[in-house]
Amino acid sequence: MKRKSIIILIALFVLCYFNKASGASGFKAVLIYQQKNLQKQVDSILEVTDNKEYDLAIEMASSLINEAEKRNEPGFLFHGYNLLSITYDQLQDSVPALDYAKKALHFAKISKNDTLIAWGYNNLAASLSEYPETRNQALDFYKESLKIQRRLNDGEFLDAALNIAELYRDEKNYTMMYPYLKEAEKSYDGAYFYYDDPKVYINILWGDYYRGLDFPDRAFMYYNTAYDLAEEKKMDYLALDFYNHFADFLTEYGKPKQALKVYKRYLYYYKNKEQVTSQETFQLAQAHMEAEELRRARNDAELKQQILDQDLQRKKTQSVLLGSIIGLMVLFLAYLFYSERLRLGLIKNLKINNKHLKKAKDLAVKSERSKTKFFSTLSHEMRTPLYGVTGIISILEKKDAFADYKEEIGSLKFSADHLLDIINDLLDISKLEDDNFKLIKKPFNIKLLVEELVSSFQQNSLKNSNCQIICDVDSSVPNYVVGDSRRISQILLNILGNAVKFTPKGIIAIRLRSKILSSGLYKIRFEIEDNGIGIPKENHESIFDEFSQLDGIQSENKGTGLGLPIVRKLLNKMGSDITLKSEPEQGSVFTFAIEFAEATPEQVIGKNTSRSSEEELELTNLKDLRILIVDDNKINRMVTRRVLENQHATIFEAQNGEEALERTRKHHFDMILMDINMPGINGYETSKAIRVFDKSTPIIALTAAEASYVKQKVKESGMNDVITKPYNLKKFSDVIAKEIKGGNLIPG
The missing domain is CATH 1.25.40 (Serine Threonine Protein Phosphatase 5, Tetratricopeptide repeat)
Incomplete structure (x- = not known):
């Protein structure tokens, strides 16, 4: 029942446009x-x-x-x-x-022409509204039409408003129907002659509106007015849609006589429709045929004209075409000659460039290897004297005679630890560029790890600071996950340490949030925020470059510029990356996310059992145990000797591999601490030689190199374990205790 805009006074448009005809040419x-x-x-x-x-x-x-x-x-x-x-x-x-x-x-x-565009939108929408899948599009087009009609305000009836009201009626959305129906009724001009009088449609829709709201008396009033108008204007095409609907309404609300009257009129129009259906079908077929014939005739005429035009054009261009072909051939031959010379020159240049590129690549690879070797050598050479420094500090720290120098010794220890951190950073950078780098996946309590890190900072780094660290771990984060806890700690330590350096006064917050992925893994999001001095936007990427430091930043300790590069490299190894949001004087927010599997109860129980066993290995008494220290560095031997003598062990020394072999052949030792890098025969070779005649005495390697690099060679040479210099006394004691307990040598 949608109304399409039909205008019979279009001549007005023509006459208005050409109103100046009296003076026209x-x-x-x-x-x-x-x-x-x-x-x-x-x-x-x-x-x-x-x-x-x-x-x-x-x-x-x-x-x-x-x-x-x-x-x-x-x-x-x-x-x-x-x-x-x-x-x-x-x-x-x-x-x-x-x-x-x-x-x-x-x-x-x-x-x-806005008027025509409004009609076009309205009529296209009326056609689209016949299909359920395009009714939303029809509604949009009706609204476009109505928008233009409102703007024109030329007194035309608003067909689009009426049609929008009907669409909302079909959806039983009477609230939205009302304002559009009211607007359409207001635009109706009773004095105007309409080709298709909209008054009938308006009354039908008001009847539908009040029927939908269950006001049958008001609905009957509007339906009856629509019926009288349709009969008066003989709108048979509308009667077929409306009369049957009206008769059903009258029957439903107890007006059977009127319902019968309306239904008889419906049957009358229906029979007339049936009589003309065959004629209309014939007319439609004939119209299609004639329209097709018109199109065919038009196409034939156009085709003949095109043939004539093409024939003339062909005659005009034949002579030009031949000359063009000859000219093109000459140009093509010249191009071939030029391109061949150019190609040969390019090939020559390419070969030269390839040689240069190969040299540059070889140089880069050599440089990278040299850098890795340099870092490894540098860390080893620095660890060796540092072993003596930290060892002596540990010994002096426990001596009553140096109680008055506790503060000075503490400062010395802090400086040594800081130097060790720098060495470890250098070595970590070197290791992370190695394809053989592996992450260790074990169950650990991630909440406890973060809390312990925060507690450590508060007790040490922030002891005399105006800065505070707060920890916020969401309940969605699982307690135990499987991952590399040491590397997670390293990442958080570097970021928190960086925040502490550049937040002289304020708050640092570490937050953990989690969500479960479809794979069953937990994606844990780490966020470290501070309200420190901030970082300029142009430096957001450069701070992740090795040895990079920000110019103009005031801080007592800028560090080596390796902390954040190590963080990014570690996160990349874990399949993640870090993002930064920061502005000067606005603080910084570092964010990254890592996927973890939740640890099973069996894994957690196994971990706790293992930890309990390790805790039992604590050793404070090595009385009556004979231990041989093999080291070419006199200071290192002295430090190790003092540590072991404090635990009541009997100590023997050898300054090289040959002396160690001679002593082990003549005497029995409960344990041998073997330095690896020695002149003459090194620790590996010495251990292999000892294993020829002594299969049982525990041999522990002492090395300034990173333990992960030497573990395989240590195992192959027959040694039992490895201790990295400078060592932590607790770890040193744990390794010795483990090996002695394994051989049942604990003194009783």
Whole structure:
């Protein structure tokens, strides 16, 4: 029942546009005449459509389109296609009706006439509303049409408002229906002659509105008015849609006599419709045939003209074409000659560049290897004397005679520990660039790890500081996860340490949040925020470069510039990365996320059992045990000797591998502490030689190199374990205790 806009006073548009005809030139007068002629065709088509001569209407509309195309009149092209759409709509052939409605809107937009564009949107929306899947699109087009009609405010009836109200009626959305129906009613002019009187539609929709709200008396009033108007104006096409609906309403609300009267009128119109259906079908088929014939004739004429034009063009271009071909051939040969010379030159340059690139690549690889070797050697050479320094500090720290120098010894120890941190950073950078680097995945309590880190900072780094660290771990984070706890600690230590350095006064917050992924893993998001001095945006990437430090930043300890590069490399190894948000004087926020598997109860129990066993290995008494220290460095031997003698062990020394072999052949030892890098035969070779005649005495390697690099060689040479210098006394004692307990050598 959607109303399509049909206007029979289009001549006004033509006359207004050419209102100055009295003073126009002869050309303009001809143009006005052609416009009036096209307008007459539009009026004629409306007349035959009203008489239901659909075949003739389609033929005339096709003729109008041909004339409008020749004269390049987009306004009349709109009318031609719009009338075709309306005709097929009345024949209930929705497919061509929709197609022609789209074309009509296209030419309305080309004409840039707002009135035509509004009609085009309205009529296309009416065709689209017939399909459930395009009703939303129809609603959008109706609203576009209504928007233009409101802007024009030219007194035209607002078909779009009426159609929008009907769409909302179909959806039983009476709240949205009301304002549009009210707006449509307000735009109705009783004194105006309408081709298709909208008053009937308005009354039907008001009846539907009040029926939907269960006000039957008011609904009957509007339905009855619509019925009288439809009968008066003989709107048989509307009666078929409305009368049956009205009769059902009358029956439902106890008016059987009136229902019978209305239903009889419905049957009357229905029988008339059946009688003309065969004629309309024939007319439609004939109209299709004639329209197709018109298109074919037009195409034939166009084809003949194209053939003539092509023949003339061919004769004009044949002579030019031959000369062009010859010229192109000459140019092509010249191009071939030039391109061949260019190709040979490029190949030569490419070979030279490839040689240079290979040299540069070899140099880069060599440089990278040299850097890795340099870091490894440097860390080893620095660890060896540092072993003596930290060892002596540990010994002096426990001596009562140096109690008055506790503060100085503490400062010395802090400096040594800081130097060790720098060495470890250098070595970590070297290791992380090695493809053989592996992460260790074991169960650990991530909440406890973070809390212990925060506690450690508060007790040490923040002891005399105006800075505070707060820890916020969400309940969604599982207690135990499987991962490399040492590397997680290293990442957090570096970021927190960086925050402490550049937050002289304020708050540092570490937050953990978690969500479960579809894979069953937990994605834990770490966020470390501070309100320190902040980082300029241009430096956000450079701070992750090795040895990078920010210029102009005031801090007592800027560090080596390796902490954040190590963090990024470790996170990349874990399949993650770090992001930074920071502005000067606004603080910084470092964020990263890592996926963890939750540890099973069996894994957690196994870990706790292992930890309990390790705790039992604590050793404070080595009385009556004979231990041989093999080391070419006198200071290192002295430090190790003092540590072991404090635990009441009996100590023997050898300054090289040859002396160690001689002593072990002649004497029994409960344990041998073997330095690896010694002049003459090194620790590996010495251990292999000892294992020839002594299979049981525990041999523990002492090395300044990173333990992970030497473990395999230690095992192959027959040694039992490895201790990295400078060592932590607790770890040193644990390794010795483990080996002695394994051989049942604990003194009783």
